Structures are given as structure tokens and as C-alpha cells.
Amino acid sequence: MNSNSFVHTMMFQTTKFLQLVVQFSIITLLRDASCLETDTVDASLILKDSDTIHSAGRQFTLGFFTPNATTRRRYLGIWYYVSPASITWVANRDTPLTDSRGSLSISPAGDLHLTSGDGSLVWSSSSPPSPPRNATAQLLDSGNLVLRDAGSGITLWESHQTPMDSFLPTMRVTHNPRTGKRVDLNSWRAPHDPGRGNFTAGLYAVGIPQVYIWKDGVRVWRSGPWNGRILTGVTGMYSVYVDGFSLGMEEDGTYYFTRNFRQSFISRNFLNADGVLVEAGWDDQKRDWDVRWMGPARDCDFYNKCGPFALCYDQTTPICSCLRGYEPRNRVEWDKGIWNGGCVRKSVLQCERESNATDKKREDGFTKLSFIKVPDFMQWMSGLETECESLCLRNCSCFAYAYDPGIGCMFWGGDLIDLQKFPGTAGSDFYIRVAYTDADKEKSNKGVAIIVSVVASFVAASICLAFAWWTCKTRGENRTSAYEKEGNSPSDLSEIVLRSDMDKVRIEELPLYSFEMLVTATSNFDTRNMLGMGGFGPVYEGNMANGDKIAVKRLSSGSGQGSKEFMNEVLVISKLQHRNLVRLLGCCVERGEKMLIYEYMHNRSLDLYLFDKTRDVLDWRKRFNIMEGIGRGLLYLHRDSRLRIIHRDLKPSNVLLDEDLNPKISDFGMARIFGGNQDQANTGKVVGTYGYMAPEYAMGGRFSEKSDVFSFGVLVLEIISGRRNTSFYNEELSLGLLGYAWKLWNEKNVEDFIDMKIFSPSLKGEMMRCLHIGLLCVQESPRNRPIISIVLSMLSSEIAHLPAPEQPGFTDRWSRSSTQTPSANHVTHTVMEGR
Incomplete structure (x- = not known):
């Protein structure tokens, strides 16, 4: 840890300690305060030092406090009702009272006055001079103290303005x-x-x-x-x-x-x-x-830590490095860790070359950096992403560019200041202009690096898989032998955890459960403990010796999936951690068995609540929260996790509900990992479930984030209607669920689509909005579907105006006599396509 990090850490720890002292002091000094049963101060009420008032919803409190038990200074302030030490606003921050006789009142002129015990004015709201008014001050649940004219309702002053x-x-x-x-x-x-x-x-x-x-x-x-x-x-x-x-x-x-x-x-x-x-x-x-x-x-968060034309990245040593095509301005100071001088360009750009130079016509290129906090002092203009590069290249003073859909093209013509790289969790793609000589070197280096990387990865993967299989097999035999030799009973076993290093993708480094432990936990895989059946195989409820419940997914010998899907799920989900994704606890590879152990979800899967008529009906608020939670999980998979994941099999049975009915996406056996620059991929093996596959995937094997968005849209329509897409068929209109929703939407007759058990006129507007969003997600063209972050902004009404949807894919129900029978919702099908 360098000196800056150490100082910053010590400052934070000292601040935390002082905050605890302050909290204790304030709670002690407020213990005897009396609460006035009102949220308003008017002309008839004087708020004394010993009094407090609370906002109507008891979110905030107004009263007097002392920030430190060693001083007699008193202040009038607002704090969170749940946390008296969390002061949010102070009236007399620079003029403390010196005793406990202060009071707050409304003056004859209609201002708030804070006076000391001797009657002198300490602080005032200082409204503009005017005739006397009948003013009242109300503490709102937003923590805002608002002074209003009771007659006109006009706001005279509010604490949020100061x-x-x-x-x-x-x-x-x-x-x-x-x-x-x-x-x-x-x-x-x-x-x-x-x-x-x-x-x-x-x-x-x-x-x-x-x-x-x-x-x-x-x-x-x-x-x-x-x-x-x-x-x-x-x-x-x-x-x-x-x-x-x-x-x-x-x-x-x-x-x-x-x-x-x-x-x-x-x-x-x-x-x-x-x-x-x-x-x-x-x-x-x-x-x-x-x-x-x-x-x-962190160090790199501080403004311009590395100087101009330099990049700061906390996960490298040293944290500062010059951009491609640049070198330290002062090499001696740079090597000592004095980086504020930054870097300067090594090679001459095209515009700077002499007009008679032999390489005058050689164009500059651009080198790309990902996950970047773009530099300060940017200029911008609206435009398409494909236009940014040429616009920058035509301008001799343009040194770099970036693009954001919400901004357009951003350009930099001066020093590149305050450049920071993030570890794949935020930021933008950033393109730096480099001379053709540096661009050629980069292309050459990349070509060599790709070849070496592919060969090394293939060799390493082969060795790791072979070693993993041998290690797990050996450890399983050793544990079994030791277990039999010592004469232990299965009930004596506890969880065997070798290592839980989730940054590695080796099966022996996951928490391993013994076969005997799982046999005991599931009562020898008793069918009465079976929670469900999927394409991977049966899932059992397990009860551990310590009382914890688990879910055990056991690879079926007749399953269409096998070691590849098993390893894929381990690879994918062991890298993920999010409140809307089911958590993998460990695995078992022993005696020819392959099993995955997950956290137990008390309310099973979403399809049971939507389509099982014997279950309690989910009200609209729970359904909306489930839609939002699934979307958050998808956003994490698509954009926020260390790996970029396309799920490819999103459906109600793969959405599990915890004891509070919070949704968690499960079953990652079909998921695919995308590279940082990869937008879509093709496959010759289409996997998933009919009714939830996007048209471009089901028919052509092309999948992307928009494939998952289509599946999410189907889920939204199912949640709203309470009908299963794979079994709904309107005989009269020959329409499936998507086509039926589209028809009713165009006829402005959406009430017939909404589940009658939850419909309420007061909620119709929100239900129609969700139906609108669902239709946007299932549009036939992937280009027209919104990305999941936009979908969530639509759900939360951050995006108020929604575009009109176009016709969904698969509006007509497939023929019952088709050679390809639609699958049941709970089983994942694999379809071979000659593409």
C-alpha cells in the first residue's frame, strides 16, 4: 500500500471512529427530548431546545443537538429519524448557541427566527421583505423544511435551497x-x-x-x-x-x-x-x-492523478502509464513515482508532418481503450457512432474521441486530463489518435498476441480439464475410502470445502460436497424430495446436518445435457454474484455422478405461482417487483458482471422465488459468455425452450443480448396475463399469446389480456405500460428491441414516453401438426439446425 492509500485509509478509519463518538454523544443528548405531535411550526408554536418534531412519515426529525459531548455548542438541525447522528441540515452552522435556551419561532413578518436564551437573533430564513404574512413551516418526508404563506400556499423559503x-x-x-x-x-x-x-x-x-x-x-x-x-x-x-x-x-x-x-x-x-x-x-x-x-x-479516483496524456489504473503497478504513442515528459521523475508531469507524444501526427515528407499521406489511426472514464474538457456533437472516427480524423486538432448513445460523439482537442480505467464495471470505449507508425506496431503486436493466446489457452484448458477430472476423482475415492475405513456414519459428515476461490475456473477449487453427504441430505434421492425436473435432470431438496436447506441438481443419465453443460454452468455461475441470480454453493463429481448444489429457494419457481391454480394468487405489486428483479438480474449478466453472459433459456421455471418472493434467475447450463467487443454470435446447435426463443435464434441460430430481451418480453406478457405462452391458443383467431396481445393492443382492448384475478381500474395505467414494454421486447427485429437497461428505465418510468411497438415475432401460433412439437415449459429442448 502506497503512502496516499495509507493516509486515505487512516483518514477514513479516524472519521468512522469520530462518527461513532458523535453518534453516542448525540443519542445521549437527545434522549430526554420531548416530541411534539406535529410536523408544523406556526405562529402559535415555539420550538424549544428540548422539543422535536417529526415529518408525517417519520422519515426526518427537526430539533436541537450537540455534535460532541465535550462541548456546550448547540445547533438547530434536521436528521434521519432512524439515525439521530446522521445530521442532514444545520440552521446556525457557523453561529452555535452557547446554552440550552435557544428556540425556533415564526416572526410577525413571517420569517423563521432562531433566538438565543437572551432573545438575540442567531439565524433567520431571511425571506424577501414584504407585509406580514400568516406563515407556517412544515418538515416534509424529503427532509425539506418548507416555509409557506398559509393564505396563498406560496413557498417563501425552504432548507433544500441552502x-x-x-x-x-x-x-x-x-x-x-x-x-x-x-x-x-x-x-x-x-x-x-x-x-x-x-x-x-x-x-x-x-x-x-x-x-x-x-x-x-x-x-x-x-x-x-x-x-x-x-x-x-x-x-x-x-x-x-x-x-x-x-x-x-x-x-x-x-x-x-x-x-x-x-x-x-x-x-x-x-x-x-x-x-x-x-x-x-x-x-x-x-x-x-x-x-x-x-x-x-482509490488513488486513481483523485483528479488528474497521472497528469496529461496518461492513464491511471489501480490494478496495475505502477498505477500510471502513458497512452500509446506517448512517453513520460520527465523520465527521471516518472520512474520515482512523480507522475503529475504526465506524458508527451513520441511520433508526429499526419497534420504535423512537413508538406514534402514522403509519408505525408499516411493516415493516422486510433487505438481503443475500454472501460474508461473519459477525460475532462470534452466537446461534443450529435451523430452516429460510425461518424465519430471520420469527424475526428478530419480535424487536425482532434486527439481522441468517444461515443455514448445518450450524448453522441465526444472529442478532445487539448491535453487529455483525468483518464482512468475501471476493472470492467463502468466507463466507455475511448479512442486515441496515434501516428500510423504506432498503429502499425499495434496491429502487428495484436496479431502475434492473438496467435500465442489461442495456442496457450487451448493447451492450458486441456491440461486444466484433465487435471481437474483426475483430482476430483482421486479426492472422491480418498474421501470414500477414509469414510469406510473410519466407520463413520453419513450423519456424522459435514460439508467438505477445499477452497472457495471463485476467481479460478477449476472444478477442484469450488466447494466440494461428498456423495455420501448428499445421499443423506436427500434421503437417498427420495422422489418425495424432488423439487422438479429440467433438461439437466432432477432437482432435489436436501436437509444438511446443520439444519440448512439446499437444492441438489443431479445430472440424469438420460439427459440430453452432459459434462459440457455441467462445466458450462460451473464456469458461468461460479463467477456471478447478484441478489437476482441463484447462488451456487458447490458441486459433487464423484462415483460417476455430476451434481450442483444451490441455495434453497422456499417458493420454488415462478411458473407454479403463475399457472398453478391451487397456489395463492400473486397480486400486481408482487408481479411488478418480480418483473423488475428479473430485469436487474439480466442487466447484471449483460453489462455489469465480470463476464458478459447471454442466458439463452429464460422462462418462468428458470426464475426461482425466495421466501420474500424475490426472483432469482437460475439454470445457466445453456448460457454463453461473450467477449468484451462481441455483440452477437451464431451457433449450429439451437438450445432453449420453444415459445421463449427469439425468431432470429430459433430460425437462424443467431443470439445476442436482444435474444434474452425477447425472452424477458414473453415473461412480462405471461406475468401480466397469467397465461402460459407455450400452451395458450385462441382457436377463434388462430393466435398465440404474443399475437393475441398484439391484436388487443391495437384494438385498445387491453383489459381482456390482463389476468382478471388482479385487474383493478386504479392500476390499469401501470398494467398497460408494462404490456407496452413487453410488446417492445418481443418485436420481430432485434434492432427494434430495447436493451435491458432501457427496459428497466421504462419500468421505473425514468423514460416517460415509450415508442410505438411493431408487430412481434411469432404472432401466429405454430401448427399442432408440426414436426416440431412445442416443449413443456419445465423442460429445456435442444434442436439441431443445419446452419
């Missing part, structure tokens, strides 16, 4: 590029001192809007540009997860950045005294905040 360190629901941080006027967050001076600190955070809207942190006016962190949904340089920020971050513009040209939280989820965003933006969620069980994101958190 934010402190916390970014609260509906609050706006603003910037007017024309006037320079801005509203920013400002840190506390120290963890125990709410006075004005050295750090500010806010919006900078010159060019493409970004969020910055400044220390005394100097940039220390940058979010990357806003693309209409997310800040592209913030890791882990996805529009469907962040509950409504949005950017807008007021009539006077002021840009604002805001956020709308779901009220059921308590989330906190604030700028701490060390200048770090923190996002945390309240954990009700631990009664504490769970930090989810911090920035800056």
Missing part, C-alpha cells in the same frame, strides 16, 4: 453556465464541527454536465459526463438501481441535478469532512448505515 453536506430527496444542486450562480453541497469543517468546511460538491454544466468535488475551489474528483441516465464515470451507477437521479434545466438556463428516492428505502448521500462523497443505505437489522459507494476511494 443545502449543507447532504443530498436529500427532491433537493437540487444547480449551476447556471451563463451567470455562474450555483447551489452546491458543502462539507462539515470536521466530523464534530458542522461549520463550513473546505470541500464542496456540485454540478458543472459548461459543455456536458458533470459532478465535481472541489477543495478550496480546486478540483479533486470528477464524475464523468451525464448521458441522460447515469454519470458515466461512477462505478456501480445504473439508472435502475439509483432511484431516480435526473438532470433538468429551468427556464432561465439553470441546470439542476436531483434525485427522487423510493420512500420505502432509506438512502443517504453526503459529502463528508474529508471531501468524500458517500452513498449509504440504512440496514434496519444492524441499525446502522451500509456504505455502498465512496468517491474518491
Whole structure:
């Protein structure tokens, strides 16, 4: 760990300790406060030091507090009801009271006045001068203290207009590029001192809007540009997860950045005294905040860490490297780890060559970097991705370009400042202009590297698979021999975990379960413990000796799948971890058996709840949450995991429900891993289930993210209608479920499509929107289908206006006399296609 990392870590730990001290102090000092049963202060009420009021939904509290038990300083503030130490706003941050006799009241002029015990004015809301008004101040569930004229309802003042360190629901941080006027967050001076600190955070809207942190006016962190949904340089920020971050513009040209939280989820965003933006969620069980994101958190997060024309990447040593075609400006300092001087170009670009040079006509090229926080000071213009390169190449002052669907083409003509690479979790593709000599070298090096890599990978894979088989077989025999020799009974066995290094893809490095343990857990694979049957084989419920439940998927001897699918599922799911994906606990390869052990899902699969009439009916809210959860799981597979996964067999029986009916995608035996630049692939072996395959996949073997989106669309239509696509057939109209939905949509008669057991006039609008989204997902052309991140933004209404859908694929029901019989929903079929 270098010195910067060490200092930053120590600062964070010290801050955490001080926060605990402050929390204890504040809770102690607030213990005897009396709560007034109101959320409003009016002319008849004086809020004394010992009083508090709560917002209507008990989200926030207004009252007096002391940030440190060793001082007598008193402040008027707002804090989270669940966490008194989490102060979000302070009225008199720079003018503390020195005793406990302060009070808040409304003055005759209609302003909020905070006065000390001797009656002197300490703080005022300072509304514009006007005749006396009948004003009231109300604490809202957004943490906003709003002063209104009771007669007209006009807002006179609100605490959200003077934010402190916390970014609260509906609050706006603003910037007017024309006037320079801005509203920013400002840190506390120290963890125990709410006075004005050295750090500010806010919006900078010159060019493409970004969020910055400044220390005394100097940039220390940058979010990357806003693309209409997310800040592209913030890791882990996805529009469907962040509950409504949005950017807008007021009539006077002021840009604002805001956020709308779901009220059921308590989330906190604030700028701490060390200048770090923190996002945390309240954990009700631990009664504490769970930090989810911090920035800056690593060395490369700090602004322009490596200087111009250099790339910062925390996972390399050293963390700074010059871009292709560049070299350190000062080699001696660079080798010492002093990188702020950055890099300079080695080769002359085409525009810079002499007009009589022999290579004057040799064009420059571009080298690509992936997962990049693009540099600062970008220019942009609308355009297609295919146009960006030529536009940059024609401009002699263009050194690099990038493209984002929500922004268009971005160009850089000056120093490339604050370039950072992420480990495959965020960022954009970034193209650097290089002289033809450097471009030729890169092509040559890539060719050699690809050949070496392919040969080495083939040899390594063969050795690993052979070694894995031999090791597991040997260990299985040794465990069996030892078990029989020692005379142990199966009930005495506990889980055998060799290693749980999920970064490797070797079966012997997964947690291994013994065959005897699984025999005992499933009562010798008793049919009464069988949870279901899939293409892989039967799945059994198991009860471990420690009381834990597991699900055991056992490869059937008659299965169409085998070792390849088994290893594929181990390879794929062992690399994944997400709340909407089922968790693989381990495996067993022993005595000719192949078994996978998963977490047990108490409510089995989604198809039972949708299509089994003996089950309880899922209400609309649960169905909507299930749709959203499946979408989040797909987004993780397609975009956010270390591997880019196409599931290829998404259907209700492969969506499992936990005890709270949260969905988890399962069965990755058919999944395919895509390379970083791969958009689609072809296969001669079409696998999956009829009724859920996209047309281009079922008929031509082409699959992509849009294939999964089609399957998701079918799922959405099934969830809305309560009807199974593979068994629905309208005899009168000769239509399948997709065609039936399309017909009713065009006739504006969607009520007949919605499951009558859940239909409600008050929910019709949301149900129609989901039907609309489902139809967009099952459009025949993959080009027309939205990607899953857009689908989730549509579901959450972040995208308000939806395009009109085109006709779905497979609108006509296939013939019952067809040579290919549709499969049942619970069995995966493999179809051989001569393509």
C-alpha cells in the first residue's frame, strides 16, 4: 500500500471512529427530548431546545443537538429519524448557541427566527421583505423544511435551497453556465464541527454536465459526463438501481441535478469532512448505515492523478502509464513515482508532418481503450457512432474521441486530463489518435498476441480439464475410502470445502460436497424430495446436518445435457454474484455422478405461482417487483458482471422465488459468455425452450443480448396475463399469446389480456405500460428491441414516453401438426439446425 492509500485509509478509519463518538454523544443528548405531535411550526408554536418534531412519515426529525459531548455548542438541525447522528441540515452552522435556551419561532413578518436564551437573533430564513404574512413551516418526508404563506400556499423559503453536506430527496444542486450562480453541497469543517468546511460538491454544466468535488475551489474528483441516465464515470451507477437521479434545466438556463428516492428505502448521500462523497443505505437489522459507494476511494479516483496524456489504473503497478504513442515528459521523475508531469507524444501526427515528407499521406489511426472514464474538457456533437472516427480524423486538432448513445460523439482537442480505467464495471470505449507508425506496431503486436493466446489457452484448458477430472476423482475415492475405513456414519459428515476461490475456473477449487453427504441430505434421492425436473435432470431438496436447506441438481443419465453443460454452468455461475441470480454453493463429481448444489429457494419457481391454480394468487405489486428483479438480474449478466453472459433459456421455471418472493434467475447450463467487443454470435446447435426463443435464434441460430430481451418480453406478457405462452391458443383467431396481445393492443382492448384475478381500474395505467414494454421486447427485429437497461428505465418510468411497438415475432401460433412439437415449459429442448 502506497503512502496516499495509507493516509486515505487512516483518514477514513479516524472519521468512522469520530462518527461513532458523535453518534453516542448525540443519542445521549437527545434522549430526554420531548416530541411534539406535529410536523408544523406556526405562529402559535415555539420550538424549544428540548422539543422535536417529526415529518408525517417519520422519515426526518427537526430539533436541537450537540455534535460532541465535550462541548456546550448547540445547533438547530434536521436528521434521519432512524439515525439521530446522521445530521442532514444545520440552521446556525457557523453561529452555535452557547446554552440550552435557544428556540425556533415564526416572526410577525413571517420569517423563521432562531433566538438565543437572551432573545438575540442567531439565524433567520431571511425571506424577501414584504407585509406580514400568516406563515407556517412544515418538515416534509424529503427532509425539506418548507416555509409557506398559509393564505396563498406560496413557498417563501425552504432548507433544500441552502443545502449543507447532504443530498436529500427532491433537493437540487444547480449551476447556471451563463451567470455562474450555483447551489452546491458543502462539507462539515470536521466530523464534530458542522461549520463550513473546505470541500464542496456540485454540478458543472459548461459543455456536458458533470459532478465535481472541489477543495478550496480546486478540483479533486470528477464524475464523468451525464448521458441522460447515469454519470458515466461512477462505478456501480445504473439508472435502475439509483432511484431516480435526473438532470433538468429551468427556464432561465439553470441546470439542476436531483434525485427522487423510493420512500420505502432509506438512502443517504453526503459529502463528508474529508471531501468524500458517500452513498449509504440504512440496514434496519444492524441499525446502522451500509456504505455502498465512496468517491474518491482509490488513488486513481483523485483528479488528474497521472497528469496529461496518461492513464491511471489501480490494478496495475505502477498505477500510471502513458497512452500509446506517448512517453513520460520527465523520465527521471516518472520512474520515482512523480507522475503529475504526465506524458508527451513520441511520433508526429499526419497534420504535423512537413508538406514534402514522403509519408505525408499516411493516415493516422486510433487505438481503443475500454472501460474508461473519459477525460475532462470534452466537446461534443450529435451523430452516429460510425461518424465519430471520420469527424475526428478530419480535424487536425482532434486527439481522441468517444461515443455514448445518450450524448453522441465526444472529442478532445487539448491535453487529455483525468483518464482512468475501471476493472470492467463502468466507463466507455475511448479512442486515441496515434501516428500510423504506432498503429502499425499495434496491429502487428495484436496479431502475434492473438496467435500465442489461442495456442496457450487451448493447451492450458486441456491440461486444466484433465487435471481437474483426475483430482476430483482421486479426492472422491480418498474421501470414500477414509469414510469406510473410519466407520463413520453419513450423519456424522459435514460439508467438505477445499477452497472457495471463485476467481479460478477449476472444478477442484469450488466447494466440494461428498456423495455420501448428499445421499443423506436427500434421503437417498427420495422422489418425495424432488423439487422438479429440467433438461439437466432432477432437482432435489436436501436437509444438511446443520439444519440448512439446499437444492441438489443431479445430472440424469438420460439427459440430453452432459459434462459440457455441467462445466458450462460451473464456469458461468461460479463467477456471478447478484441478489437476482441463484447462488451456487458447490458441486459433487464423484462415483460417476455430476451434481450442483444451490441455495434453497422456499417458493420454488415462478411458473407454479403463475399457472398453478391451487397456489395463492400473486397480486400486481408482487408481479411488478418480480418483473423488475428479473430485469436487474439480466442487466447484471449483460453489462455489469465480470463476464458478459447471454442466458439463452429464460422462462418462468428458470426464475426461482425466495421466501420474500424475490426472483432469482437460475439454470445457466445453456448460457454463453461473450467477449468484451462481441455483440452477437451464431451457433449450429439451437438450445432453449420453444415459445421463449427469439425468431432470429430459433430460425437462424443467431443470439445476442436482444435474444434474452425477447425472452424477458414473453415473461412480462405471461406475468401480466397469467397465461402460459407455450400452451395458450385462441382457436377463434388462430393466435398465440404474443399475437393475441398484439391484436388487443391495437384494438385498445387491453383489459381482456390482463389476468382478471388482479385487474383493478386504479392500476390499469401501470398494467398497460408494462404490456407496452413487453410488446417492445418481443418485436420481430432485434434492432427494434430495447436493451435491458432501457427496459428497466421504462419500468421505473425514468423514460416517460415509450415508442410505438411493431408487430412481434411469432404472432401466429405454430401448427399442432408440426414436426416440431412445442416443449413443456419445465423442460429445456435442444434442436439441431443445419446452419
